[in-house]
Amino acid sequence: VSYRVGSGFDSHLFSEDPARPLVLGGVVVAETGGLSGHSDADVVAHAVADAMLGAAGLGTIGEMFPDSDPLWSGADSVGLLERVRDAVAGAGWRLVNADCSVALERPVIAGLRPAMEKRLGAAAGGPVSVKPKRPEGAAAGAGGVSCWAAVLLEPDEP
Numbered sequence: 001v002s003y004r005v006g007s008g009f010d011s012h013l014f015s016e017d018p019a020r021p022l023v024l025g026g027v028v029v030a031e032t033g034g035l036s037g038h039s040d041a042d043v044v045a046h047a048v049a050d051a052m053l054g055a056a057g058l059g060t061i062g063e064m065f066p067d068s069d070p071l072w073s074g075a076d077s078v079g080l081l082e083r084v085r086d087a088v089a090g091a092g093w094r095l096v097n098a099d100c101s102v103a104l105e106r107p108v109i110a111g112l113r114p115a116m117e118k119r120l121g122a123a124a125g126g127p128v129s130v131k132p133k134r135p136e137g138a139a140a141g142a143g144g145v146s147c148w149a150a151v152l153l154e155p156d157e158p
């Protein structure tokens with residue numbers, strides 16, 4: 001059996017718009033203090049999606065969902081992840097597992113891990129682990145949220 005590994009990275013700055021919710025891993029973490037971006041700016045969903053596309057050799061999330069396409073404005077990124085799962089399945093692959101590290105100084109999201117993992121796992125089609133990490137003031141967490149994801153795909157055989 002052959003496997004394919006993929007890695008994904010995404011980061012978004014905090015938005016100036018106080019009315020924007022903070023959405024991470026498909027979960028509304030806070031009603032305010034969200035990230036700026038074309039969609040809901042869910043860095044965790046974006047990183048997992050990019051890793052799955054990379055592993056399947058299907059390009060990038062930016063190519064599949066261009067910023068220029070109004071269809072994706074304010075989009076629920078878990079819906080984008082479902083579309084990525086379908087594209088990956090169409091290429092003959094399915095998720096073995098995904099593992100994510102999320103760098104953010106605030107707010108504390110540890111209590112929301114189970115909800116994020118459940119929502120992401122259902123969308124991605126396999127187990128997804130989410131590990132919050134305080135970057136202790138290092139650049140990766142300054143002024144926004146960053147996420148790194150690793151995925152493994154296996155052939156989608158009946």
Ligand SMILES: [Zn+2]
Nearest residue numbers: 010041043046
């Ligand atoms: Zn993004």
